[in-house]
Amino acid sequence: MHPDLAALLICPECKGGFAFDAVATCGSCARSYPVADGIVSMTRADAYTALDEIDYDAVYRLSSDASHAFVRSCLSMLGDRMPSTIDTFLEIGAGTGQFTLGFLKQVPTRTAVVTDISSSMLGACRRRLVENGVPSAGVHFVTWDGADCLRRDAFQLIAGFSVLHHVLDFQTMLATLAGAMRQNGIAVFLEPNYRFHLALIDTVCEIFVATQDDPCWSAEDRLALSDWLFENNTNLRFRGDAEVLAGREDKHLFDGDQLAHAASAAGFGSVELVPFGGRSECYVALEVYSNQIGLRDEARADLLDRFSRLLPGNFGHLADEDLAPSTLIVLRRDGNGNRRRSANQVPIRGGAAPRFAYDIVITTGHDSEGEWTLTAQGWVLGDTDVRYLAISLDGAAYRFPVQAIRPDVNNAFNARRVHPLRRSLFCGVAGATPRRLTWTGGRAAGLLAVAADGREFLLAQVELPQQPGIVTTTRVEAT
Numbered sequence: 001m002h003p004d005l006a007a008l009l010i011c012p013e014c015k016g017g018f019a020f021d022a023v024a025t026c027g028s029c030a031r032s033y034p035v036a037d038g039i040v041s042m043t044r045a046d047a048y049t050a051l052d053e054i055d056y057d058a059v060y061r062l063s064s065d066a067s068h069a070f071v072r073s074c075l076s077m078l079g080d081r082m083p084s085t086i087d088t089f090l091e092i093g094a095g096t097g098q099f100t101l102g103f104l105k106q107v108p109t110r111t112a113v114v115t116d117i118s119s120s121m122l123g124a125c126r127r128r129l130v131e132n133g134v135p136s137a138g139v140h141f142v143t144w145d146g147a148d149c150l151r152r153d154a155f156q157l158i159a160g161f162s163v164l165h166h167v168l169d170f171q172t173m174l175a176t177l178a179g180a181m182r183q184n185g186i187a188v189f190l191e192p193n194y195r196f197h198l199a200l201i202d203t204v205c206e207i208f209v210a211t212q213d214d215p216c217w218s219a220e221d222r223l224a225l226s227d228w229l230f231e232n233n234t235n236l237r238f239r240g241d242a243e244v245l246a247g248r249e250d251k252h253l254f255d256g257d258q259l260a261h262a263a264s265a266a267g268f269g270s271v272e273l274v275p276f277g278g279r280s281e282c283y284v285a286l287e288v289y290s291n292q293i294g295l296r297d298e299a300r301a302d303l304l305d306r307f308s309r310l311l312p313g314n315f316g317h318l319a320d321e322d323l324a325p326s327t328l329i330v331l332r333r334d335g336n337g338n339r340r341r342s343a344n345q346v347p348i349r350g351g352a353a354p355r356f357a358y359d360i361v362i363t364t365g366h367d368s369e370g371e372w373t374l375t376a377q378g379w380v381l382g383d384t385d386v387r388y389l390a391i392s393l394d395g396a397a398y399r400f401p402v403q404a405i406r407p408d409v410n411n412a413f414n415a416r417r418v419h420p421l422r423r424s425l426f427c428g429v430a431g432a433t434p435r436r437l438t439w440t441g442g443r444a445a446g447l448l449a450v451a452a453d454g455r456e457f458l459l460a461q462v463e464l465p466q467q468p469g470i471v472t473t474t475r476v477e478a479t
């Protein structure tokens, strides 16, 4: 291992130092770590990112010009928080090098350790640096997704752009990074902003409902938009719910308070939140997203036009720090930074017991090992925010997230105004994997709606068949 890299890493197993010149062999326990194509591997064999399956640069329209412009914006927003030269730099989740390239070109850096969970991302990043004339001598590539292999007090600058929300246990990762940062160092992360996205997605939901009979929208356009809303809505309303989010690529959507708590629990003494962009960012943000939704030009133009007419709308309720789609988070180990708090309050609705309507198909069957399974499909609407449909059986509860758009239901109920539909656009249970039952033979199951605040409401009692089969339970008139 190159001496400059060996000075910054330790063996994750025994915490010893790496031998110089040996490939990547621990000088204490002699354990060897794989090196392929010059990239040292510190990830487990099953490390995975779904982003490897897309053409990342094409989807996110990355280029060297875009990279330079992105870093210029970051540096101007960071101002004198960013030192003018860097001795040791660690980047996590570098991907194909959007930040890496612009940064190494613009800020003199002695040693850079560029990491990502994916070796193919790092390969693309290295090609980008070489093609743009970044000298390779001081740049080292390591696959990393949180391993305890960083030397304490080693890095002057740690950066991670749009990566923390991909990491299920970001709390432990932050603590590892806090330990690896020099006492007077600085860590910078960029993360999508929760409240901004809530306002954005709520606005696009209104547009989705309004485009129902609009001839500029084809059925495919509406399906594309509903898929996009489904993805974003899941990240928003199942925030913090590991059961739903663990298997997804995006695992978190942070708000400032959550990040401040996490950083302080990780051992950082100061947290600053810097909105990434100005007040006109709402429109720009949707413009960028609209390229990724897959709409025809006509529908895309209509989406943007309707959006601009709804502004400021939901965005008018946001605090200044939430008025940009993402936030730069600047962390230090000492406690001298200042922290601006958000004054946002979520209104709580009191009052009458909620009413529900639903149409649920429960299917029972056997899995490949002959065990009983159960799955649910359909929709449930309530005038409270229904998060899960649950089936209780023999003392166990099987939960299914309510997260899909059901345009058929939306059309019917919206026209008749049976329910306030703002919360209920996402009323469908879709593609739920069958749950294995610990079935002791009871047949009486309860069908429940679980609200966002955890309250449970019994919708119906259902008799399950003794043979594999289906049971449909429907109530269309709300009571």
Ligand SMILES: C[S@@+](CC[C@H](N)C(=O)[O-])C[C@H]1O[C@@H](n2cnc3c(N)ncnc32)[C@H](O)[C@@H]1O
Residues within 6 Å of the ligand: 048, 049, 051, 092, 093, 094, 095, 096, 097, 098, 099, 116, 117, 118, 121, 144, 145, 146, 160, 161, 162, 163, 166, 167, 168
């Ligand atoms: C949205 S991309 C951002 C890439 C790059 N920083 C940029 O700004 O273009 C997220 C990156 O995080 C990486 N990643 C995903 N999960 C990770 C994990 N658990 N640990 C480290 N990196 C991870 C992905 O491979 C991907 O390159």
Ligand SMILES: [Zn+2]
Residues within 6 Å of the ligand: 011, 012, 013, 014, 015, 016, 026, 027, 028, 029, 030, 031
């Ligand atoms: Zn060792």
